[in-house]
Amino acid sequence: GMKSQCSVDPANPSEAVLVKELNPPAAWMVRNYAITAGIGAIMLLGQLVSLLMRCVNGVTVSEKNLMRAMTNSTCPVESGDPDQPLIIQAAESRVAVALGLWIGGICWLGIVTLIGSFVLRGKDWIPYLFIGGFTLIGVAFLVAAIYSTLQVFNPRPILACSQRDIYPGSEFELSWMFRGNVKKIQQLEIVIEGTEKVSYRQGTSTRTEEKPFFHRQIVNSPAFETISQGFEIVTIPIDTMHTFKSTNNAFTWQIRVHGKIPFWPNIRDRFEIVLLAPLPLETSS
Numbered sequence: 001g002m003k004s005q006c007s008v009d010p011a012n013p014s015e016a017v018l019v020k021e022l023n024p025p026a027a028w029m030v031r032n033y034a035i036t037a038g039i040g041a042i043m044l045l046g047q048l049v050s051l052l053m054r055c056v057n058g059v060t061v062s063e064k065n066l067m068r069a070m071t072n073s074t075c076p077v078e079s080g081d082p083d084q085p086l087i088i089q090a091a092e093s094r095v096a097v098a099l100g101l102w103i104g105g106i107c108w109l110g111i112v113t114l115i116g117s118f119v120l121r122g123k124d125w126i127p128y129l130f131i132g133g134f135t136l137i138g139v140a141f142l143v144a145a146i147y148s149t150l151q152v153f154n155p156r157p158i159l160a161c162s163q164r165d166i167y168p169g170s171e172f173e174l175s176w177m178f179r180g181n182v183k184k185i186q187q188l189e190i191v192i193e194g195t196e197k198v199s200y201r202q203g204t205s206t207r208t209e210e211k212p213f214f215h216r217q218i219v220n221s222p223a224f225e226t227i228s229q230g231f232e233i234v235t236i237p238i239d240t241m242h243t244f245k246s247t248n249n250a251f252t253w254q255i256r257v258h259g260k261i262p263f264w265p266n267i268r269d270r271f272e273i274v275l276l277a278p279l280p281l282e283t284s285s
Helices: 024-056 059-071 094-119 125-152 224-228
Strands: 002-009 012-022 086-088 156-161 171-179 187-202 205-221 229-235 249-260 267-273
Touching (some): 086 267, 094 125, 156 249, 156 267, 171 224, 187 224, 205 224, 205 229, 205 249, 224 229
Antiparallel strands (some): 002 012, 156 171, 171 229, 187 205, 187 249, 249 267
């Protein structure tokens, strides 16, 4: 209920000040509702910002960068009909990853705070140990968010493939350049790899295992001329597996770009590529 308390100002005896205070249980409930509403608002804001980033960081920006690079002859790629160069898109947006970690960390700590307000009332040390462990997980989220936020300001690689259709046995030219201060990069490594993912069902849970079936280094150099821009011929083995996805099994291909930057988070970007299934051999009748 509500409790009223009146006090009179000595300088103005005729003026009474009415002070209304919520009783402790009601105040506790209001605070918990406020925390819950704040967590919901943060999650909703995160969804809206994530949707906005998908719209902004589309294909258009990368294609404009490549077209500008080709015009300035800074990114050597093959051109001509019908095999126009293919812009390879990054698998994850740096901004989206950092934003997701921030939202995850804040929501995690908010939920832990909400639960802690209910369980941390006695003198038993076990709830404090339980809440402390989950608080450390939330702190780890925020540390990762800070690291990812710093990575947003790293130079951005732009990759282009000389042909759009890639099959097992294909040979293509991979070109790269960077947007940003490329002089910060001390060492550049680019690798192409294929990964198999297998999902196992154990009771009511599902376990997924990943293992690489192909790994090849395209470039590994500290030379600025090679880091800033370059191209290499990449050959896909003819006896390898093409891109394939099913309910319990998947074969994926990706190009990883690792750039070492002194005293700063390194560049770690992943670009997915699709290997088409081999064309059936024509048989003569």
